[in-house]
Amino acid sequence: MGKLKVLIVDDEYLIRNLLRMRINWEEQGLIIVGEASNAQEALDMVDKHRPDIIFTDIYMPYINGIEFSSRVLKKYPDIKIVVVTGHDEFEYAQQSIKIGISDFILKPIRASDLLHVTEQLKRKIDEERRRDLELEKLKQELENNFPYLREKFLYQWLKGTLSIEEIYEKAEYFTFPMFNRRAAYQVAVIEISSSSEEQTEEQLILLGMECRNRIEAFFSQDSEVIILSEAQDRMVIISFSEGGDLVDDCESLKLILIDSLPCFLNIGIGRKRGNIQEAHLGYQEANRALHYKVFVGHNQVVCFEDIIEGREDHYRSKPELLQQLQFYISVGSTERAAQMLTQIFDVSFSSKAKFRTAAMDVITECQRAAMERGIEDEHTLNTETLVSILTADNLPELKRILESYVLTVSNTINMENQAKAGNLISQVKAYLENHMRDPNVGLASTAAVFFISPGHLGRLMKKETGQTFVEYLTDIRMKRAEHLLKTTDLKGYEIGERVGIIDPHYFSVLFKKTMGRSMNEYRIGKL
Template sequence: MKVILADDEIQVRKGLRMKVDWKEEGFQIVDEASNGQEVLELLQNIKVDVVITDMRMPIMDGVEFAKRCHQDFPTIKVIVLSGYSDFDYVRSSMKEGVRDYLLKPVAPDELNDALRRIRKEIEDERRKQGELAKMSQFVYSHLQEVQEQYLLHLVKDELLQLNLVKDRLRQLHLDNFANENVKVQFLTVEIREDNNNPNRLKELWQPFQMFCREIAKEHRGTYSFYNPSYANMVHFVQLIDLDLENDISNLVKKVQQNAKRFFSLETVIGIGSIVNGLIEFRTGYISSLLSWSQSQLGSHSQVIDQAVTREEGFNFSPDFERRLTNSIENVDFKMFKESLNTVLGEGDNQSVLSFSFVANRVLFLLGSLAKKYDIETNDIQKTIWNCQQSIWELCSQSKVIKYLVQLAQLIIEKVRMTRFSSGKVLMDSIRHYLDEHYGSEISLSLLSELFHINSAYLSETFKNHVGQNFSDYLVNLRMEKAKQFLKDKHLKIIDVANLVGFSNSGYFSTVFKKHFGQTPVEYRNSIE
């Protein structure tokens, strides 16, 4: 644990150093100061756990410093040293953030005892913070979890049958996003630690996610979600509505100020372009990632708003995306290369940022296909990461194209194996898809279109390999998920019904009782 000593007399500071075996007690003195103002300036750049300060100092005394420190750095513990005449004043200042006080001259054993009390207090707080993060896994609303998963799906995966997507959005209480004329803007927020301590980032990751969810709740029409492909990042999507006082700058300011205040973390924020409608969600999301990728190295907080403009980057049409998808799923490598060269091979007349935007769109498409066929092997994941790194470097067009072609070839070979296997590999991919999208409206015809196979063949092969027909498998899957959701008392029965793909709570209750012999309400009461 790190300590700063503050006293206007250098001899006193030297004496404090000699009174304690700091290393043995688990502390490290990282700096010294001669007044409270100097300490506040140091705290802007140093992560500190404890400040030991004299009561009487020029410019800013110990009690005023404690008050300011409590406001700006509430996790730091302050010990004030005072003479006997100041005893009552210092004791009354406990409410201003002073955690302990010692009479001067300080005896070594008293200082040791105070440090041990502080250390135990800090360790207890950290343990409780960890327990709180674990508790949040149970308290955290299942509805919010599924909302976040679906938002990630909207920006990463292929969107077939938009009318079904809109129905699902309404079921998940995300009605505003189903509006054809909706305008949204994405933020990408990365947390960085000034001491380059990856373990501390891991410790604070869950609390920071919770913090972002709370901020999103405070801003109408704003949601946060997490993409496992990007470490230490949270993404926000905000509705742009003239009737709502949604100013993206307010959201940015709140995230950065509070991340610094409560976690002592730096944040790097990329602001995306404003986009229209569901079909441009991925465009808006990638533009926020591209803005973030323009950030400087280092731990200082930054805000980057260099989103791709409509003229530069919004030329990745749905038809072209479908052409690339068909080339992969029809195992036509030549067609993929020709299509890729159409948009990326003739880059002399396009900007670096525009090239990066289109390359990211292609990379997202390939990643989505790898996920759909459940073929996210180590080789594919490594190639995706290498390609993403090359795009962020914004300096090597040929390297990016090379990685995209290499990735497409790996996926095509896996798809070829799936197509010409005994059927097990394909059925495993379909089951994986169902396990992730059971709450959406899924039919055999939709799956046959999605996986480019005949629906009759799909039905027969599914039953042969899974041991039950498609509709029975889907109902069983939905019922097991419903049991999990019913444990969350925050969810109404209609919410649970919607989460598992039923638009009518009455029909859901009928199916549930037929399946388990209890109504959803009876089952919920039985597990209390």
């Protein structure tokens, strides 16, 4: 912070001179930019110099110090004003507190009082400027992150995680006037893939960017259309356009892209919605329509309402059951996964389209569980199996094939989980062998080393070794102690320290309890 500017206002030259001479202003980081003998002259100087601090007398001709201060603070609220007053004027000077005076200094003016006031004001100004700077940085960060926050709001809206109040409040903040018009809207999900098998990762990224640019250009004249990039190869279109037809637009867009770029394009479109809180339903419908590419092929625009027969009796997915299904698959619980599948299909389907849509939901959860575990083998992503599921002629056949598929995915994940658990416990065993000497080694500290919860580690240890964590650690410590008794002449307490038990009495008791003999008896027996 540079030197702070000071203005002195007093109709008596001697007082102004006394203030100027009482302290070394330069050493205090202050500089006197002007002196005024009356308030009118001072007001002109304030406009010219924009001082940081003003020292002013109360009684001055024409305009008194309190009125002068009020005018200054109304125009420049950041300026700090110190009233110079005598004891007989102090009660009058206290009125200035109401207008925001920073401090008082009494006549006769003492250097110590002046230094105290200036130090306090410097600290206060420094804190305010630092706070203003931090606030400015926050504003800049908010401005930089505004596009990201805007998209985050839209994704939250599409996921159905916002209340109606939050939707309207954020829509107004992020300037989406169509939300407040209660206009009907429609959601489409676009998936882009390369039509060439030889494209590099960089070329795929560039293809996705080019598609995004062309999609934005296509809708550039329609302010009622919102475009979101969901991933490198997926985009979401939300249309509030009253005069347009999203299906026709998507058909035209598809032709433009596949004719000009080396790509395949599939688009799923949900039904029109009038309730602003039903965006998640439209989004889910668009995704389910998109999944039909499995048997309709590439470069198709699929409307959700076209794949549902019987408009009065639409299929409704069961998100809570599907989430539980994915969980059981993810943890490799085949029995629970099969039970959950039975619950999902424990309904009457009046058409093939409905139970195929339900099957599509199940397939999606299986694939999501497999991909989250990094498993992409022929068993979990077998196109032939998926096609057979989606083309099954009757519900019993579909359920049989689907159950086989679910169990295959779940078993694959279960084997993967077991392999990972066995490898983790092997690492934990090695860690304990190397660190048993540390008396602080325990379940919590070991779990922290391997970035898992103590409860999870305890369960894995019991499952893999048949012992609790404490039992296993005690066992290897006693075996090490037994070895040291056989091969060294160390004293009992020294052996205890070598195996991480520093209390000699506790070590002696624990050794006898575990080995069946005291250390002395053990050594005698050894001899």
